[in-house]
Amino acid sequence: MSSPRGYLALVLHAHLPFVRHPEYEEFLEERWLYEAITETYIPLLTLLSALHRDRVPHRLTMSLTPPLLNMLADSLLQSRYARHLDRLIDFCEQEVSRTRDDGQFHRLAVFYRDHLRQIRRTFVDVYAGNLIPGFRRMQDEGNLEIIACAATHGFLPLLAVNEKAVRAQVRVGIDEYRRFLGRDPSGFWLPECAYYPGVDRFLGEAGIRYFLIESHGLLYATPRPVYGLYAPILTPSGVAAFGRDIESSRQVWSSVEGYPGDHDYRDFYRDAGFDLDYEHVRPLLPPTGERVATGIKYYRITGKTPHKEPYNLDWARAKIDAHAGNFMWNRERQIEWLAETMDRPPIVVAPYDAELFGHWWFEGPDWLEMLMRKVAYDQSVFRMTTPGRYLEEHPVNQVATPAYSSWGHKGYNEVWLAHENDWVYRHLHVAADRMCELADRFPEATGMVRRALNQAARELLLAQSSDWAFIMSRGTVVDYAVTRTKDHIARFTKLYRDLLAGELDPAWLQEIESRDSIFPTIDYRVYR
Amino acid sequence: MKGPSPKSRPALGEVAVSVVETAVEIASSVAAAGQGVFRAALKLYRLAQGVVAPSGEDESMPGATSRPARASGSAAAASTRATSGAIALDSDAIEPSLTTAHGAAAGLPHAPTIEPASGDRAWPAADREIPSTRVSSRLDLPGHYDLDRLVAVPRDPDWLFAYWETRDATRRRLEARLAGQGGAPPTKHGLRIAILGAGGADTETLNWTVELPPGATSRYVEIGRPSARLRVSYGIVVGAGAAFVPLLPPVEVNMPSRELAPEIDARWAQLGDHGLAPEPAPEQPQERLREISERLIRHAHGANAESSREWPPTHRLVEFDFGSHASPRS
Numbered sequence: 001m002s003s004p005r006g007y008l009a010l011v012l013h014a015h016l017p018f019v020r021h022p023e024y025e026e027f028l029e030e031r032w033l034y035e036a037i038t039e040t041y042i043p044l045l046t047l048l049s050a051l052h053r054d055r056v057p058h059r060l061t062m063s064l065t066p067p068l069l070n071m072l073a074d075s076l077l078q079s080r081y082a083r084h085l086d087r088l089i090d091f092c093e094q095e096v097s098r099t100r101d102d103g104q105f106h107r108l109a110v111f112y113r114d115h116l117r118q119i120r121r122t123f124v125d126v127y128a129g130n131l132i133p134g135f136r137r138m139q140d141e142g143n144l145e146i147i148a149c150a151a152t153h154g155f156l157p158l159l160a161v162n163e164k165a166v167r168a169q170v171r172v173g174i175d176e177y178r179r180f181l182g183r184d185p186s187g188f189w190l191p192e193c194a195y196y197p198g199v200d201r202f203l204g205e206a207g208i209r210y211f212l213i214e215s216h217g218l219l220y221a222t223p224r225p226v227y228g229l230y231a232p233i234l235t236p237s238g239v240a241a242f243g244r245d246i247e248s249s250r251q252v253w254s255s256v257e258g259y260p261g262d263h264d265y266r267d268f269y270r271d272a273g274f275d276l277d278y279e280h281v282r283p284l285l286p287p288t289g290e291r292v293a294t295g296i297k298y299y300r301i302t303g304k305t306p307h308k309e310p311y312n313l314d315w316a317r318a319k320i321d322a323h324a325g326n327f328m329w330n331r332e333r334q335i336e337w338l339a340e341t342m343d344r345p346p347i348v349v350a351p352y353d354a355e356l357f358g359h360w361w362f363e364g365p366d367w368l369e370m371l372m373r374k375v376a377y378d379q380s381v382f383r384m385t386t387p388g389r390y391l392e393e394h395p396v397n398q399v400a401t402p403a404y405s406s407w408g409h410k411g412y413n414e415v416w417l418a419h420e421n422d423w424v425y426r427h428l429h430v431a432a433d434r435m436c437e438l439a440d441r442f443p444e445a446t447g448m449v450r451r452a453l454n455q456a457a458r459e460l461l462l463a464q465s466s467d468w469a470f471i472m473s474r475g476t477v478v479d480y481a482v483t484r485t486k487d488h489i490a491r492f493t494k495l496y497r498d499l500l501a502g503e504l505d506p507a508w509l510q511e512i513e514s515r516d517s518i519f520p521t522i523d524y525r526v527y528r
Numbered sequence: 529m530k531g532p533s534p535k536s537r538p539a540l541g542e543v544a545v546s547v548v549e550t551a552v553e554i555a556s557s558v559a560a561a562g563q564g565v566f567r568a569a570l571k572l573y574r575l576a577q578g579v580v581a582p583s584g585e586d587e588s589m590p591g592a593t594s595r596p597a598r599a600s601g602s603a604a605a606a607s608t609r610a611t612s613g614a615i616a617l618d619s620d621a622i623e624p625s626l627t628t629a630h631g632a633a634a635g636l637p638h639a640p641t642i643e644p645a646s647g648d649r650a651w652p653a654a655d656r657e658i659p660s661t662r663v664s665s666r667l668d669l670p671g672h673y674d675l676d677r678l679v680a681v682p683r684d685p686d687w688l689f690a691y692w693e694t695r696d697a698t699r700r701r702l703e704a705r706l707a708g709q710g711g712a713p714p715t716k717h718g719l720r721i722a723i724l725g726a727g728g729a730d731t732e733t734l735n736w737t738v739e740l741p742p743g744a745t746s747r748y749v750e751i752g753r754p755s756a757r758l759r760v761s762y763g764i765v766v767g768a769g770a771a772f773v774p775l776l777p778p779v780e781v782n783m784p785s786r787e788l789a790p791e792i793d794a795r796w797a798q799l800g801d802h803g804l805a806p807e808p809a810p811e812q813p814q815e816r817l818r819e820i821s822e823r824l825i826r827h828a829h830g831a832n833a834e835s836s837r838e839w840p841p842t843h844r845l846v847e848f849d850f851g852s853h854a855s856p857r858s
Contacts (some may be wrong), residue, residue, distance in 0.1 A: 161679050197782070209799065219825055222789040226817050228824030238803045246828060341823055343810055395798040396807045404682070404784035412684035412784055422746060425681075426691050430673050489669055 004383040006230075006335035006346040007390055008375070009242070010368075011061040011212060013189050014041065014354035015153055017467035017484075018067035018518050022076055028286055029480060033071050034084045035295060037131070040358035041072075042122050043365035045134045048144060051372060058143050058372040059384040062135070062354065063189035065149040066176035067465070069132060070518045073180065078129040085123065089116045091284050092296065095272070098280075104310045105298055111313060112296050136181050145386035147187030148177040148208070151519070155416045155466035157196040157404065158425060165432035165464070168526045170202045172461065172519060179521060186388040187211065191466050192416070193244070193351075194406035204237035210387050211241055212351055217405030218243030226398050230338050230346035232391065233400040241402050242387045247334060248350040251327055259323040260361035263301045264315040268360060270299040270308050297362070320363050324370035325378075332381040347390050348382075421472040427489045428464055434496050435460050439527035442499070451513065452504050453524035456495040458516050463488035491516070672745075678762045678776040685754030685786040690719060691746035692762045694775050702764060702775060714764040716740075719747060720772045722759040724780070732759070737772050739765055754786040788825065792818050 016036060021027040044062075051058050071077050092113035099106040127134050138144040150156065151172035159165045170188075177185045188203050188211040195213045203211055210232065218229055218241060225233055232240040252258050259265075273281055273294040284294045299308035300316070331348060338346035357364030375384055391397075408415040417425075438453055445453050463485055471481035491512055498504050672693050680690040706714060722735035738749055751758065758781045763774035794817055797804040812820070 158681060161681070215828065216786075219828060220785045220788060222785075223791045223793050223795075224789045224821055224825070226792060226794050226821045226824075228821065229828045230824060234797055234799065234804060236804070238799050240799075337827075338824070341820060341827075343812060343820070396796055397798070399795045399797050399804065404782075410684060412682070414683055417681070417683045417689055422689060422691075425679070426673075426693070426746075427669050429679060430675070486669055 005339040007385040011351035012354035015065040047369040148185035149189040152465040153191040154464040162432040200235040200237040214407040220403035221400040266362040272296040416469040421469040457524045459492035680760040685784045716765040718765045720761040724757040
């Protein structure tokens with residue numbers, strides 16, 4: 001390709017809160033991980049492998065957060081996932097049999113069976129149950145750029161009352177990145193793209209070269225950004241900030257204009273777990289017997305109607321092709337216009353939650369693959385890149401301070417600071433102060449004291465997960481989120497008191513170490 | 529049209545019996561195995577999401593489901609805590625739910641967090657209630673920590689959130705001081721908000737006191753001044769609001785901006801080994817840079833307004849007829 005007129009950087013943010021309950025044989029919230037593995041992470045690895053195999057020029061940026069990395073690497077969760085997958089495949093075999101006289105649904109049943117069998121082969125045979133080396137290999141091949149994230153996806157502006165807590169979130173997050181991926185990260189995903197002036201200092205200290213922020217975080221930067229959203233700025237701390245492009249986001253996110261709402265795509269809510277005979281789906285349900293979604297869905301969106309038509313694979317594939325072409329065409333027009341206006345090649349940064357692709361939007365991974373193939377061969381206006389590569393090619397940038405912002409609803413803190421969840425912060429702030437106090441009081445701990453200090457750090461970090469406040473605000477699994485918050489604060493508080501009193505409970509410590517087993521190599525002195 | 533068999537649900541009583549039987553079975557196996565295991569009813573959910581405009585306009589969509597009603601009673605609420613010495617942990621009180629599952633959507637905890645424009649349907653649209661994992665912590669967190677502390681953070685450019693706590697000793701000292709000055713015991717507390725001058729000046733250009741209801745420990749305060757620099761204090765309102773006596777050291781808060789910075793005084797650099805290394809500006813006069821900036825920013829804002837679009841409105845699929853284009857390359 002001759003010199004492109006501009007660049008497109010797709011960024012996928014893959015994150016789940018740390019959910020692992022060895023104390024229960026099954027726990028529903030662990031299904032979040034199983035669904036994401038089946039519907040998003042394995043399909044993403046598969047498409048990246050296919051593009052690599054076919055030597056298709058492409059670039060993609062992904063964040064894999066520390067809680068997700070820890071869960072993907074966990075042998076208990078890996079075995080539970082395999083068991084979950086086997087149940088699904090067994091169910092699909094029955095579905096193939098049940099629908100043998102119904103052409104439309106039979107074809108779908110066969111599709112799901114074969115699809116899940118392939119997922120299982122990929123999980124067990126190709127990756128031996130651990131997907132992380134697959135992502136690592138894609139990064140080593142050069143087409144995937146994986147960026148780091150905060151330790152437990154803490155909402156940093158609301159933790160900044162004690163800036164050591166923010167620094168610890170950043171540093172533990174980067175340490176975990178190094179542990180799993182074997183290199184230093186160049187980029188960082190601020191949780192919820194939540195930026196406050198000064199947070200970049202911790203990123204710069206940790207060697208981060210760039211991070212991403214919401215659109216108005218860049219547009220309202222001081223001084224005003226010369227290139228708007230279409231080039232990064234350098235913060236005074238020496239870290240570049242890239243802003244989310246609104247245009248490309250709308251095409252995917254918007255329920256009116258966005259592709260995922262197309263009537264030929266699979267409907268998310270019509271699921272076999274609710275549609276089919278209870279005894280027939282019972283093997284897929286939790287032990288308590290309540291109906292849950294299975295991921296086996298037979299209907300398409302059809303329209304703004306409760307009536308749904310059967311999902312048609314061919315129609316969906318045709319739309320995937322059309323929508324990939326449309327997205328590419330729109331980026332061509334956008335970048336042509338931007339290039340005429342700017343005196344340097346523009347970069348259009350398009351970040352999305354990774355789980356949008358495959359989980360919420362079933363056809364999403366296929367759309368991604370089609371898009372990258374089309375971009376490589378069907379146009380010459382722009383090239384795909386990563387923020388890191390763009391910085392290497394365009395190292396001179398405007399110095400400016402981004403504006404306080406997030407990509408949450410209404411653009412600031414409201415989702416994580418509302419009547420439903422504001423009660424958590426006095427506890428989080430006190431716990432952070434106490435953790436710093438412990439780190440200073442025990443500068444060179446060993447043995448059980450060190451274990452207790454490290455566990456206190458884990459409990460604090462787990463309590464700081466922004467997922468709990470988010471869930472409380474949205475009113476979904478509120479009990480679970482409240483319980484997680486309270487339990488982690490309470491465990492931290494007990495550790496704090498026991499350490500100060502010099503009276504540790506070895507059996508209790510061992511039990512919570514086995515349960516809250518994230519960050520096995522954490523060093524509590526990150527809070528000094 | 530033929531399709532999957534109609535669903536049949538167990539009656540509520542059958543669910544209850546099933547849960548009890550399961551719980552008894554588990555209790556037996558728990559006792560035998562010496563492990564603490566407890567079954568729970570589970571909750572499925574969905575999350576609403578939408579798109580945020582850079583101007584901060586409220587484009588929210590209703591979407592989040594209301595909380596499911598709590599089931600009355602539970603068939604096997606008793607903990608199956610093992611008698612053989614398993615460690616009693618804090619959140620082992622998990623109760624099965626008798627809420628009838630009449631359809632729900634499993635979903636990850638984070639639906640896409642960017643929300644659709646006002647008027648858009650919630651995406652993906654949910655048409656079901658969601659059953660619930662009923663877990664509860666055995667623990668209550670302390671109501672206070674015996675600290676003197678005031679924390680104030682912005683919620684958005686217009687609203688501030690503050691919480692505070694004072695030690696009893698701190699309050700008693702103040703009361704004694706006021707009594708020594710012949711004053712009545714304080715009965716009101718409040719937050720004092722001061723707007724500080726521009727450019728880091730310490731002078732107060734405006735201030736007011738927000739009286740608080742008795743027992744309040746936090747408050748949202750409407751400031752209505754994006755980008756303002758504030759000094760927030762917590763203390764006692766004395767007399768008829770005539771005087772404010774601080775109980776805690778004040779805190780300074782910078783409210784977020786909601787507008788373009790007025791200046792385009794662009795400085796350029798690249799990252800060197802020792803921080804930013806200044807670089808010469810692009811060979812463009814300042815006015816040209818301002819023009820570029822305004823055009824690009826107008827375009828970015830205009831992504832939410834058709835009238836500002838400067839290239840063909842191609843993003844709407846309904847307006848893009850693939851039949852009229854041989855291929856994206858043509």
